[in-house]
Amino acid sequence: MMKSLYSKFAASTIAIMILSSVIAFMASNFYYQQKLKEENDEKITEMAYEVATYIEKEHPNDIESYLKSIAAVGYQMLLVSEENDKQLFGDEFRDEDISQQTIDHVLNGETFHGIAQFPQETFVTGFFANELTNTIGVPLTYEDGNYALFIRPNIKVLFNEMHMLLAALLVITIFLSIVFVLINIKFLVRPITRLTKATKQLATGDFSVDLSTNRDDELGKLTNSFSSMAEQLRKSDDIKNEFISNVSHDIQSPLSNIKGYAQLLDKKTLSEEDKQTYLSVIYKEVDRLSSLTKQLLFLTSLQHDDGLLNQSTYSLSDQLQELIFNYKWELENNGLMVSYSLPETTIYADEALLHNVFENLLTNAIKYNVENGTIDVKIIENKQSVDVSFTDSGIGISKDMQKRLFDRFFRVESSRTNTIEGTGLGLSIVETIVKRHGGVITVESKENEGTTFVVSLPK
Numbered sequence: 463m464m465k466s467l468y469s470k471f472a473a474s475t476i477a478i479m480i481l482s483s484v485i486a487f488m489a490s491n492f493y494y495q496q497k498l499k500e501e502n503d504e505k506i507t508e509m510a511y512e513v514a515t516y517i518e519k520e521h522p523n524d525i526e527s528y529l530k531s532i533a534a535v536g537y538q539m540l541l542v543s544e545e546n547d548k549q550l551f552g553d554e555f556r557d558e559d560i561s562q563q564t565i566d567h568v569l570n571g572e573t574f575h576g577i578a579q580f581p582q583e584t585f586v587t588g589f590f591a592n593e594l595t596n597t598i599g600v601p602l603t604y605e606d607g608n609y610a611l612f613i614r615p616n617i618k619v620l621f622n623e624m625h626m627l628l629a630a631l632l633v634i635t636i637f638l639s640i641v642f643v644l645i646n647i648k649f650l651v652r653p654i655t656r657l658t659k660a661t662k663q664l665a666t667g668d669f670s671v672d673l674s675t676n677r678d679d680e681l682g683k684l685t686n687s688f689s690s691m692a693e694q695l696r697k698s699d700d701i702k703n704e705f706i707s708n709v710s711h712d713i714q715s716p717l718s719n720i721k722g723y724a725q726l727l728d729k730k731t732l733s734e735e736d737k738q739t740y741l742s743v744i745y746k747e748v749d750r751l752s753s754l755t756k757q758l759l760f761l762t763s764l765q766h767d768d769g770l771l772n773q774s775t776y777s778l779s780d781q782l783q784e785l786i787f788n789y790k791w792e793l794e795n796n797g798l799m800v801s802y803s804l805p806e807t808t809i810y811a812d813e814a815l816l817h818n819v820f821e822n823l824l825t826n827a828i829k830y831n832v833e834n835g836t837i838d839v840k841i842i843e844n845k846q847s848v849d850v851s852f853t854d855s856g857i858g859i860s861k862d863m864q865k866r867l868f869d870r871f872f873r874v875e876s877s878r879t880n881t882i883e884g885t886g887l888g889l890s891i892v893e894t895i896v897k898r899h900g901g902v903i904t905v906e907s908k909e910n911e912g913t914t915f916v917v918s919l920p921k
């Protein structure tokens with residue numbers, strides 16, 4: 463299943479928010495446990511002793527109203543006498559449980575550090591627990607009686623004290639979120655950075671980009687498409703380079719032949735017969751060059767003006783009959799027998815281009831035939847298409863070679879084909895034209911038995 467960038471982003475943002483809060487909370491908690499709790503304990507102990515000392519030294523007439531006034535500024539207190547009389551000042555304690563042992567200790571003059579000893583639970587409970595065990599207990603003597611005074615700040619005061627800690631919590635949360643978001647964005651943006659780099663690399667003509675990724679989101683898809691585009695570009699660049707080297711080679715060899723024979727012609731002691739031979743070679747090479755450049759120009763023009771067909775309705779049978787008639791002399795010359803079945807068929811197509819197709823197929827059937835061979839040309843009309851087939855009894859083409867037949871410059875290399883003139887461009891021109899008409903060309907062949915090309919054109 464594809465994880466979308468949207469859900470990834472949403473999930474990571476939520477995770478960052480939760481994680482930052484949890485970490486910030488734990489950090490403040492740690493700070494509270496390690497430092498604040500102790501400090502708080504000290505502060506309240508100091509305050510408790512101030513109260514006790516004041517009472518012992520100044521002997522206020524009314525201890526109750528004195529303690530009430532202390533309660534009024536934000537403290538809650540429990541005064542316990544030796545007779546275990548308890549008197550509350552300020553807000554009530556939510557939990558008034560405290561062991562008699564603790565009370566006795568304080569009555570005997572010890573200090574009770576309930577705040578520092580308060581169990582290491584969560585931060586809020588620790589600080590705000592409104593329990594008698596979360597107090598400071600100090601002894602005091604008043605009018606010959608011993609008392610234990612348990613005191614702690616009330617919630618309101620605590621909140622005021624805590625606002626620094628809450629602010630710290632907020633600051634830590636924000637800071638952590640920013641750090642995590644930056645890291646997260648870096649991770650999210652990394653494939654884009656890689657793509658940008660790869661694009662620049664492609665622009666310089668270097669196609670060897672490596673962008674392998676196993677991300678399954680939109681960016682992963684984009685990266686994979688980019689990789690296959692780069693691969694495609696690399697392939698077409700290879701094809702282009704091979705094409706240029708083929709063209710150069712095919713132009714170079716007739717040119718050097720022409721040069722060679724022209725130099726021979728320059729000799730003064732040449733017989734008329736040799737002169738004629740050399741000249742005929744030169745003419746032949748010039749013809750080869752000329753047909754090569756014509757075919758090349760034709761092929762590139764076909765590939766450039768996309769879809770520009772000069773279509774009309776005409777008689778396909780007449781076209782093929784005329785073609786065969788034009789080659790009558792050449793067929794006879796090669797000792798070839800032609801048979802045909804050309805029922806009257808009209809077609810809507812580019813007549814000149816199709817002439818080129820059929821001429822290429824017929825001349826191939828002549829060139830790659832055997833002595834006293836045969837050629838059969840047929841029109842078969844189907845429901846959806848019109849098929850034109852050229853069958854020869856020639857040298858045939860092996861299965862391996864059949865796959866590459868329509869590649870530009872491809873020629874079957876053998877002792878028999880080497881002596882036959884050709885550029886290897888004919889069939890790629892044929893295929894381009896047939897495809898342009900929305901048709902297909904297929905080949906069936908057996909070595910040393912013959913070949914059938916079928917052009918299937920849509921009606």
Ligand code: ADP
Pocket residue numbers: 822826827830831854856857858859867872873874875879883884885886887888889890913
């Ligand atoms: P060429 O100019 O060499 O004829 P084509 O593109 O027309 O170029 O053909 C490509 C190659 O396919 C030829 O060189 C030849 O080896 C092979 N070929 C084409 N037609 C036939 C055929 N009818 N019988 C055997 N081989 C053929």
